[in-house]
Amino acid sequence: xNEIIMQNILxxxxxxxxxxxxxxxxxxxxxxxxxxxxxxxxxxxxxxxIKGGIELxxxxxxxxxxxxxxxxxxxxxxxxxxxFVLKLLKMDLKNSIGLAATYGSISIVTYGAAITFLDxxxxxxxxxxxxxxVLMESPAILVSLLLLKIIESKQDVSVFPSQSMGIISxxxxxLDKEVLRESIFGKSILLLVGSLIIGLILGERxxxxxxxxxxxxxxxxxxxxxxxxxxxxGQRLPxxxxxxxxxxxxxxxxPLLFGSLGVMIGELVGLSLGGVTLMGVLAGSASYIAAPAxxxxxxxxxxxxxxxxxxxxxxxxxxxxxxxxxxxxxxxxIH
Numbered sequence: 230x231n232e233i234i235m236q237n238i239l240x241x242x243x244x245x246x247x248x249x250x251x252x253x254x255x256x257x258x259x260x261x262x263x264x265x266x267x268x269x270x271x272x273x274x275x276x277x278x279i280k281g282g283i284e285l286x287x288x289x290x291x292x293x294x295x296x297x298x299x300x301x302x303x304x305x306x307x308x309x310x311x312x313f314v315l316k317l318l319k320m321d322l323k324n325s326i327g328l329a330a331t332y333g334s335i336s337i338v339t340y341g342a343a344i345t346f347l348d349x350x351x352x353x354x355x356x357x358x359x360x361x362x363v364l365m366e367s368p369a370i371l372v373s374l375l376l377l378k379i380i381e382s383k384q385d386v387s388v389f390p391s392q393s394m395g396i397i398s399x400x401x402x403x404l405d406k407e408v409l410r411e412s413i414f415g416k417s418i419l420l421l422v423g424s425l426i427i428g429l430i431l432g433e434r435x436x437x438x439x440x441x442x443x444x445x446x447x448x449x450x451x452x453x454x455x456x457x458x459x460x461x462x463g464q465r466l467p468x469x470x471x472x473x474x475x476x477x478x479x480x481x482x483x484p485l486l487f488g489s490l491g492v493m494i495g496e497l498v499g500l501s502l503g504g505v506t507l508m509g510v511l512a513g514s515a516s517y518i519a520a521p522a523x524x525x526x527x528x529x530x531x532x533x534x535x536x537x538x539x540x541x542x543x544x545x546x547x548x549x550x551x552x553x554x555x556x557x558x559x560x561x562x563i564h
Contacts, residue, residue, distance in 0.1 A: 240349065242342050243549055245452050249459020250546070254466075261457045269454040270518060273337055274420040276443040276450075281359025282428020283435060293357050296508075299498040300361040303512050304368030307487050308333035312376060314483070318475050326377045327524050327531030331540050332483060333369020334516035337362060337421075338458060339548050341451050343510040346553050347503050354503025363421040365511050370523045377528065418519055458545065465542035468534035476535070480543030488513025488548075488556045492563060502564045509556035514548055515540035 252259045261269075285293070308329035315325040340362055347354055428435060436444075469477060491512025495505035517540045524531050 240345065241452055242345060242448070242455050246455040246459040246462075246546065246549055249456045249461075250463040250466075251459075253460050253463025260460065266457050269450060269457065271416075271420060272443075272450055273341065273454060274416075274518075275424045276447050277337055277341065277359055277362055278421040278424025279428040279435065279439055279443055281357070281362060282425040282430070283432060283439075284356025284428075285360045285425070286429050286432035288357055293360070295498040296355070296357065296361060296495075296500060296504070297364060299494045299508070300364045300511070301368055303487075303491055303494060303508075304333060304365050305372050306490070307512065308369045308373045308376065310486075311483070312373075314479070318479065322377070322380060323528055323530040324532055324535050326373050326528055327520075327533075327536040328479075328539065329376065330370045330373035330520045330524055330528075331517070331536040332487065332515045332544075333373060334367070334520040335362060335365045335511045336514035336516055336540070336545060336548070337518065338451070338454060339514040339545060339553075340507065340510055341447070342455070342549055343507055343553050343556075345448055345451070346557070347506065350557075352503040352506070352557075354501060354507055358504055358507045360425055361508070362511065363418070363425050366421060366516070366519050367418050370520055374523070374527055416518075455549075458541065462541045462546060465534070465538040468538040469542045472535060472538075476539065477543060480539040481547055484513040484515070484544050484548055484552055485555065488552060489559060492556055492559050495560070496563050502560055505560040505564055506553075506557045509560060510548070510553060513552055513556060515544045517541045517545065 249259075251257075311329040311332050312325055315328060320328070344354075428439075469480070488509040492505055492509035494512075495508030500508060517537055520540075521533060521537050524536065525533070
């Protein structure tokens with residue numbers, strides 16, 4: 230285990246991320262132009278989406294139904310567990326919803342780093358895992374916002390996973406158009422879903438055109454993005470510390486709980502070792518793109534320094550350095 234963790238720490242993507250954190254801590258004048266930062270985000274979203282669509286085109290629908298259902302189940306269960314834990318920690322409602330949406334959704338960059346980790350270890354995984362990234366991006370956001378509407382309507386909030394689908398159906402009318410628009414047609418989900426569909430329609434015909442940019446250069450551009458994420462995460466660390474040790478422990482321990490849950494569900498739906506690992510990574514990660522974009526409009530009272538600070542300043546580096554190898558070892562043990 231120690232060898233795997235050290236191997237992950239000494240990979241270029243992690244080292245450049247740590248370089249960004251160091252630059253932020255020591256207040257270096259290093260910074261990325263806003264336009265470049267936005268362009269890198271768009272690139273990663275398109276790259277993962279189109280690669281997922283191309284890979285998904287190789288599979289029959291019946292072979293991906295179980296993994297898809299497993300991914301959707303995680304998107305429903307994780308926000309419910311998060312709300313329950315935060316209630317025990319006496320967190321206020323709006324910030325609890327913000328963290329439920331953030332931790333229920335996924336980190337595309339953590340997923341990309343996990344793919345690099347698996348490739349380095351020679352571990353194969355199902356090509357349609359990229360498609361599951363798209364599927365796990367929005368359900369948790371919708372579930373979290375639904376829970377907010379339910380709680381605010383003074384209905385029964387003692388929600389368990391087995392009841393969640395019925396409650397979603399019952400209260401779907403509570404969602405307004407703006408919530409739906411931000412959750413489904415926000416930049417992240419639109420690019421992921423759109424690129425996935427394009428890749429699915431074109432299949433292998435798209436490879437000659439997209440390979441030079443979206444496949445060959447992917448890992449190199451991921452390094453640039455992680456350097457920028459390191460700068461942002463380093464700036465967010467003081468904000469997280471202001472909210473006490475309980476919140477810090479939440480950002481460190483919940484990924485392990487959710488990642489373990491993802492590994493178990495990945496095994497139950499019949500994924501390979503690499504697929505089980507990636508399911509754990511997705512479940513254990515936290516969103517800092519799609520969820521914050523939706524929360525900014527739908528739950529403006531939620532404090533971004535809490536949900537974004539934890540996701541970027543604590544959970545993201547934890548997963549990048551320790552979480553990915555832990556999920557891999559857990560997947561090996563279960564598989």
